[in-house]
Amino acid sequence: MKKLITHIFILTFVAMIFSCSETPTPKPRGYFRVTFPEKVYALYDSANFPYKFDLPKYCKIENENSYGAGKYWTNIVYKELNAKIHLTFNFLNKDLDTLIEDSHTLAYKHTVKADAIEKISYWNDTTHVYGLLYNLKGNVASPIQFYLTDSTKHFLRGSLYFNSTPNKDSLLPSVEFIREDIKRIFETIEWK
Secondary structure (H helix, E strand, O other): OHHHHHHHHHHHHHHHHHHHHOOOOOOOOOOOOOOOOOOOEEEEEEOOOEEEEEOOOOOOOOOOOOOOOOOOOOOEEEEEOEEEEEEEEEEOOOHHHHHHHHHHHHHHHHOOOOEEEEEEEEEEOOOOOOEEEEEEEEOOOOOOEEEEEOOOOOEEEEEEOOOOOOHHHHHHHHHHHHHHHEEEEEHEEEEO
């Protein structure tokens, strides 16, 4: 009986030692939870700009002051999301095809990193707003780009940038949140 107890003790001790030497597995990478503000908009109608649209109240407008920036270039700043929508505006001077091609070229420069590029057309004959939205999938620097025009006088181009390393998994909720605001711009923009 004493041998049996000794064997059981030794087997239990050996089992405990081997069970404690388990190789630890790393936890999957997590991302910070982002709390988004409530969607509330107000008309942005600056006398300095040849367009107006609904702007989210949690954003602010700042003029683009970089070298070479045009008179009507501006940024929609999402401070809490560390993001900006860069807006460039041009009055058309028989150069609509060139500006559309430039927009297409700038969007497709991301094909090196993009998994796919989805194009969504937009047109509203009532307000004379026509455009194209580029959804760039993957770890790209600018996940959304677009242009809007009335095809006779006005051309507005926009591109979304985050001030962080592109990571489609961590940025996806923020991209989707901002995408709704861009759709609101499409629906509410008016030319002056």
